[in-house]
Amino acid sequence: MLGPLDYSVWCIGFLLEVYVVVCSFYRREFLRYLPLNFYMACEALITCGLFYCLRQFGFSSTTYFYYYYYTDSLLTILLFWVIIKFYQQVFEEMGVSRNIRVAAVLLLASTAAFSYAVVHQHRSHLTDRFVVELGQNLYFVGVVLTYLLWGAILKLRESRTRLTQLVLALGIYSSATAGSYALRHLFPGLQPSVLKLVVPIVGLWLPAAWAYTFTKVPEEARLVPAQLAARTR
Amino acid sequence: MIAALICVVSIAIFLQFFVSYCRSVLAASQRVELSARVREITGIAGQDVASDDFARLLQLVQLCPQRGDDQTELRAVGAYYSLLRALGFVSPVAPALAAWAGQERRSCSYFAAVALDRRIAYSLDLFTQQVADRL
Numbered sequence: 001m002l003g004p005l006d007y008s009v010w011c012i013g014f015l016l017e018v019y020v021v022v023c024s025f026y027r028r029e030f031l032r033y034l035p036l037n038f039y040m041a042c043e044a045l046i047t048c049g050l051f052y053c054l055r056q057f058g059f060s061s062t063t064y065f066y067y068y069y070y071t072d073s074l075l076t077i078l079l080f081w082v083i084i085k086f087y088q089q090v091f092e093e094m095g096v097s098r099n100i101r102v103a104a105v106l107l108l109a110s111t112a113a114f115s116y117a118v119v120h121q122h123r124s125h126l127t128d129r130f131v132v133e134l135g136q137n138l139y140f141v142g143v144v145l146t147y148l149l150w151g152a153i154l155k156l157r158e159s160r161t162r163l164t165q166l167v168l169a170l171g172i173y174s175s176a177t178a179g180s181y182a183l184r185h186l187f188p189g190l191q192p193s194v195l196k197l198v199v200p201i202v203g204l205w206l207p208a209a210w211a212y213t214f215t216k217v218p219e220e221a222r223l224v225p226a227q228l229a230a231r232t233r
Numbered sequence: 234m235i236a237a238l239i240c241v242v243s244i245a246i247f248l249q250f251f252v253s254y255c256r257s258v259l260a261a262s263q264r265v266e267l268s269a270r271v272r273e274i275t276g277i278a279g280q281d282v283a284s285d286d287f288a289r290l291l292q293l294v295q296l297c298p299q300r301g302d303d304q305t306e307l308r309a310v311g312a313y314y315s316l317l318r319a320l321g322f323v324s325p326v327a328p329a330l331a332a333w334a335g336q337e338r339r340s341c342s343y344f345a346a347v348a349l350d351r352r353i354a355y356s357l358d359l360f361t362q363q364v365a366d367r368l
Contacts (some may be wrong), residue, residue, distance in 0.1 A: 049357065137239075165258075175246040179247060223261075
């Protein structure tokens, strides 16, 4: 059963997702961050669908379970679009936008083909364990892509504070989610106690951090990227 | 096996992203010079703030009226400071890491001092406004 804390996290998450979209629309930055806004809008819509499933079928129903995990996998694929857009922004001065688009199409096609192949192979037993494994793998691809992007930001000395913070927030979200999926896969017993709380809080992080960045960090703000890399020298 | 590998790599990358994110939040405050007023109140002599001053400065920040826009930053930096304090316990094993954590904690304290400075300025503005309204 869901408690007041779960409902509160849910409501706050939904409001923050809507806030990000409204805020960038109001500041006339909607098209500049189109994939990000589209992702946030889809998150908000899927949250509404999740609430409908909860009311209609109940928390322990298989409909709710599969809706939760498969829409989460779809959102992860949508998140790749956001990452690709960040790549384009980082590399925009190098004029390799076309190459990034081609790489993005290849990546999305291969992810879709791989996911289809895995789903096709497991179609007779699309189990609890399988959906968790699929989510874990998709998020891990997101972690690797974000980490490579972060490396490029440091290497190219990208100084835009807003872009840097958006990428770092995404990196925190992807790695925390991939880690919690992997923990759930390794220790299913942790789900009712620890992970039941961790996963919604991690889900709250991304809209909260992006809302903070859009509100507080102006587009013109700059920083020295080398200061951000943790070095113990 | 793959899940264990993903778990370990994700945790390592998470820590790296978290540290960088907190440093990006702290970076903005590093460029701000502390006013004479806040130095006098807190007893800070130069531009450097002691790493252990964070809790004391945070208490002073909580005493001032809220500006309403720095609470999230303070919480994130507070979490980062706690993580750095935990790292401080490994000082006998990894002195370089402990020294780095100390430097980062000083940045967190400086951030709290800047937040205090802003809140004091905000309180004075409120006070001036109230006095002007009464006249």
